[in-house]
Amino acid sequence: MKSNLKKTTLLLTGLMVGGKLFAQSPDTTASSYDYVKPFSGGDKLRTWSVGVHGGLLTPYTIFGTNGRQDFKNPKEQVGYGAYIKDQILPSLGIQADFLRGKVKGDNSQTSANGTVYSQYSTNINWSAALSANITLANINWRHDKPFIQPYLTVGAGTMNYTPKITTPGGQETNFKTDGKGSINEIFIPIGLGLKFDIAPGVNLDLGYQVNFVQSDNFDGYNYGSTNDRFSYAHIGLEFALGSPKKPQMATHNPVSSMRKEYLWENQQTKTALQQEIDAEKAKNDQLRNDLNTTNANLAKLTTDSDGDGVLDINDKCPNTPSGTQVDGSGCPLAKPVIVVTEEDRKVVRDAIKNLEFDLGKSTIREHSLPSLDRVANLLINRNFSLKLAGHTDNTGSKDLNMRLSKDRAESIKSYLVSKGANASRIEATGYGQTQPIASNKTAAGRQANRRVEFTLY
Incomplete structure (x- = not known):
């Protein structure tokens, strides 16, 4: 038994090494290798293949009562x-099989005349059979390519074998005593198995076969009325013949090719439609640009962008500031010289002196308004510009002081504008506690720092 296992191990190792060598297929991607245009004919697939296998032969089978065989x-x-x-259909192949080996058993049944044999050994010199190989699951709706293909085989053939029997005394004799000792008989092989795709065009084959011999002399002992049989459990490799660029029919999944065909055609249709849409969009964009250009040219005939009273088409000095006096070409007129007199400055100083706000607020107190009215009249009559700069002491947070100084400057601006002053000539800015003019450590210093500065120009 150990010797048989050692031989089997060496045989299987040789098969696997051979499979690795044959598996060095060309550099083809799975998608291009598996794809075959649907309904393109069998010439796009590899249909012929060869296989080699090795395994164990035994009189024991899965059919019938083994205890009633000639040898127990x-x-x-x-x-x-x-x-x-030759794979003639995706699920049907016709194969020619060859088999050699030895079948052995011991402890025979006792015949009616008391004959007993200790063992038999039958050499299968050769066997040849023609079988139908039925693949059960090479079409897969879930994966591009099935990894496992279950199969059944059934066929008929002839074999040449030499049975030898051994008596309890150890004497071995040929069953047939014509000198050759070999016998030719018809047999029926029935099998099942699994094939695994291990590389493109290379399959690992695991199978089990029962061989029904059409006589009762396979074991060299005519006992009872039942024909002999034996089984063969094997492992092997199958290699597809033909161009390595073609997939093997037995493992090819036509559903995958149909799906790829559908996706490609759908993608081509989408691409063509998208190209048409893009072309129409480009035409529309061009029309829109032409229309915008035309509208822009028309607008120049009626548009005065800077509002100086001179149309853009005639404006030689575009983008003049709002309120600027211009000549007929849209260019600014020379500005008159503005002189701030001492009397003007006194009006501003009085306004600063009398200016007071509610505590912590930007509300101007009533007694400060007459002085601000005189400043407003000055801005209106003399066309002066005014800068208002609000300041605080360091009491409270910096953010709060910054907002308060800005609000107080804006409050004065709003009041002056309400009296008719030009808002565009008044600038209001808040500096918070960042620019003190006295020390914040004394009440007098803090009072001096709480101020709004007026700059007339």
């Missing part, structure tokens, strides 16, 4: 074989 105790022996197959 089966002995496993090494067998090997090969086949060539």
Whole structure:
């Protein structure tokens, strides 16, 4: 038994190494290798393949009562074989099988006349059979390519074998005593198995086969009325023949090719439609640009962008500030010289002196308004500009002081504008506590720092 296992191990190792060598296929991606245009004919697929296998031969089978066979105790022996197959349909192949090996058993049944044999050993010199190989699951709706293909085989053939029997005394004799000792008989092989795709065009084959011999002399012992049978459990490799660029029909999934065909055609349709849409968008964009250009040219005939009273088409000095006096070409007139007199400055100083706000607020107190009215009249009559700068002491947070100084300057501006002053000539800015003019450590200093500065120009 150990010797048989050692032989089997060496045989399987050789098969696997051979599979690795044959698996060095061309550099093809899975998608291009598996795809075949639907309904393009069988010439786009590889249909012929060869296989080699090795395994164990034994009288024990899964059919019938093994205890009633001619020899009660089966002995496993090494067998090997090969086949060539033509896949005529995706699920049906015709293959020619070859098998050699040895079948052995001991402890025979006792015949009616008391004959007993200790063991038998039958050499299968050769066997040849023609079988139908039915693939059960090579179409897959979930994956591009099925990894496992279950299959069934059934066929018929002839084999040449030499049975030898051994008596309890150890004497071995040929069952047939014509000198050759070999026998030719018809047999029926029935099997099942699984094939695994390990590389493009290379499959690992695990199978089990029961061989029904059409006689009762396979074990060299005519006992009872039942024909002999034996089984063969094997592992092997199958290699697809033909161009490596073509997929093998038995493992090809036509559903995957149909799906790829649909996706490609759908993508091509989408691409064509998108190109048409993009072309129409480009035309529309061009029309829109032309229209915008025309509208812009028309607008120049009626538009005065800077509001100086001179149309853009005639304006030689565009973008003049609002309120600027211009000549007929839109260019600013020379500004008159503005002189601030001492009397003007006194009006401003009085306004600063009398200016008071509610505590912590930007509300101007009533007694400060007459002085501000005189400043407003000055701005209106003399066309002066005024800068208002609000300041605070350091009491409170910096952010609060900054907002308060800005609000107080804006409050004065709003009042002056309400009296008719030009808002564009008044600038209001808040500086918070950042520019003190006295120390914030004394009440007098803080009072001096709480101020709004008027700059007339």
